[in-house]
Amino acid sequence: MSHPHPELGAPPSLPRNGLRVVALGGLGEVGRNMAVLEHRGKLLVIDCGVLFPEEHQPGVDVILPDFSYLSGRMQDIVAVVLTHGHEDHIGGVPYLLKERPDIPVVGSQLTLAFITAKLKEHRIKPKTTLVAEGDRLDLGPFNCEFVAVNHSIPDGLAVFVRTAAGSVLHTGDFKMDQFPLDDRITDLRAFARFGEEGVDLFMVDSTNAEVPGFTTAEKDLAPAIETVFRTAPGRIVVSSFASHVHRIQQVLDAAVEHKRKVAFVGRSMVRNMKIAQDLGYLKVPRGLVVDARELDSLPPTKVTLVCTGSQGEPMAALSRMANRDHQIRIGEGDTVLLASSLIPGNENAVSRIINGLTRWGAKIVHQGNAKVHVSGHASAGELVYCYNIIQPRNVMPVHGEWRHLRANADLAIATGIHPDNVVVVDDGMVVDLVDGRVKVSGKVRAGYVYVSAGSVGDVTEEELRDRLTLSQQGTVTVVALVDAETGKLAEPPDFLARGLGTDPTMFDAAVPAIEKALADAASQGIGDYRELEQRIGRAVSQWAGRKHRRNPLVIPVVIEA
Structure with a gap:
């Protein structure tokens, strides 16, 4: 098992029969996911996300991957492949395209819709390529096959990359929910087929590697959501990620059952739910969703608000409600449902919001006191299952803090993969696949790039x-x-x-x-x-x-x- 080496210098030239992998984000952290694959002088980027700031980073809007590794090589990028539409996987794309606007952006229907809307705000019209599960696409020397995976957002894809130097299976974020709300399960038959063909490097989601067993199904949240809607004496305010279509679908279904109207609050929430509805990923009965201004004329027992801010973001709707800085005033009889898990580092911010909302008289239902959230990531049992059916030659855990990466590596070794073939590395460490074996060959810059008040990289x-x-x-x-x-x-x-x-x-x-x-x-x-x-x-x-x-x-x- 490989470890970070501070003494590592710049990597040597990549042999012609080699494949290089450099993660510019997503290792040792939950966010900022970005991997760069290099083969025969061309680069393929998989995901380009952001990391949200913590309390010790005041005044920072988001944190980007460091693109300096790509400096002078932007023309070598054949495409950016997006696995799904979460901010920690697509939020950095506008900043990358400002360096070269014509980089092809490849993704599923919902993912491309989300990133296109985001790019419109940056006045960038992207060159997009739509793919779906089962599709194969040649991108320079990289042949990419796309595979359906289940996650907490619809339309997630894993990508199997074939090159003359070997193959890479990148899962993106995934889990193995056997009863997903959209009936779209992770395609384990494709995973097994890739295993038969031979997977030289398995880049696999690590977020839940410490959690034993299997991740709870999304549908198992229905009873807790139903209880909230059945017992709430007044308004219900649901806070969730603006991209969590499945969770919001369950909220809408409960609102229909209890004859409540729903209003979306927050720019990103309104935008994303409109996109999801237009594309058919969110099923909204006629007359259910109304403008927030219309709620004043309804009794509290007929009102449901769906807003952003479940992670304590200071400018999001829920934070402003807690601070009495929003047109919606929380009061006695209101029930606030936090329908998302805590991203590590946000605990204090979320606790302040809970205390603020409680101060005004609201009842708070959250992950700590009710079963109102399930993870979108595979637990240890699911990861072991994947290792056993794929039997990869080499493994590189991705997406997670160090404890998650370590736990995932231990699972791989427990299934029989030799420790020398499992690389646990940090952002910027260069992993080369040559003649079927991986090794760490150097390190490149991969520090934080801060976006603050619209400026990129000015904050040190x-x-x-x-x-x-x-x-x-x-x-x-x-x-x-x-x-x-x-x-x-x-x-x-x-x-x-x-x-x-x-x-x-x-x-x-x-x-x-x-x-x-x-x-x-x-x-x-x-x-x-x-x-x-x-x-x-x-x-x-x-x-x-x-x-x-x-x-x-x-x-x-x-x-x-």
């Missing part, structure tokens, strides 16, 4: 640290008037502090530290004002740490006297 890790310091430790601006001849203070400095208490004199005791820093600089012949500002900043920061156990952001300003 250093700026994020500054933002955190501002939010947690406060800030102080030091204005120092320095005599150009002596290098000493011409008068006592001014301190402008925020977030550090109300005592305006608290920094007066830092003046000797500033004077010492200036004296040391003068003794060394340093008179450059930028260097003086850095020294004053360090002196005040160290003084604050010793005196007040605080580490504020210090902004020094030196003015020549």
Whole structure:
């Protein structure tokens, strides 16, 4: 089993009989999924998603894969193949197409509809290729066969990639629900057929590898949803992913049964459900869905709202309801149903929303107190089943945090795959398949690229640290008037502090530290004002740490006297 090696350098040239796989996201994290396959000078991209920020990344909208590995090679990309329509698999496509707008985008009907609508907002008209299960498509030196897989969104596809150097089966996100709401099961017959042909590298979803047994069927949620609709004394507010068509279908069915009207709230929810309805993936009886403004005329017992925000996103509808920053005011008698699982890292944000909604009198039904969510990912029993019927030569677990990747690797080894043929790698590590064997051959850049206020890549890790310091430790601006001849203070400095208490004199005791820093600089012949500002900043920061156990952001300003 391979492990990350910090000492790895750039990979060597790929042999002509080799196939290279580089994950630019999705390893060691839940999101930002993107894999690049290289063969005979051409590149095939599988998925291009985003990662949503955590609390230690303030002001960040989304996090992209690092495309620098593709710099100078955009023309070598033959296509972007999308396995399904979730944001962590398609959200980065607009940013990739801004680098080269004519990259063909390949996907199923619903996936292409979702990404086309998203690209329209970015004023990009994509070159799309529609595929369905059973289709085969030549994309440069890559022959791709598409396979139906079941997930928490309709129209998911796995892709089997044949090349002269070997074959790769990439599952995308999948599970093996035997009773799916749309009757579209994961095509295990195709998986077995690929196994008979020979799978040189199996790239397999790891999210639920730690969970024993088999994932619960989606239809098994019906009783819990029915209970909510039968017992709710007033309005029902359901929060879900804007792409979770199956879950929302069950909500609509329950609303029909209990004679409630439904309104979709939130731009992405309204857009996606309209697309799903138009394409026939969401079945909506005539007259069931109304505009949210029409709900004011209905009694609370006849109202259901379906909105975004189940992950605590600050600008989503549910968060704004909890903060009393939305036209819909939550109150006594309302029931809020959180119909999604928690993405790791969002626990605190979701907890704040639950507390906020409870404060206004709502009853909250969530994964912790009712069976209102099932996973869209295969559990350990399903993964072992796949290993046994496919019997791949090599395995590369994908999509998951490190504990998930490890657990998946252990399952592969338990089914008889040699540990040397199982690679557990980090984002950016280069995996080469040559003569039927995989090995780690190097590493490329695959860091976080932050989108903040519309700008891409302008926010650095250093700026994020500054933002955190501002939010947690406060800030102080030091204005120092320095005599150009002596290098000493011409008068006592001014301190402008925020977030550090109300005592305006608290920094007066830092003046000797500033004077010492200036004296040391003068003794060394340093008179450059930028260097003086850095020294004053360090002196005040160290003084604050010793005196007040605080580490504020210090902004020094030196003015020549």
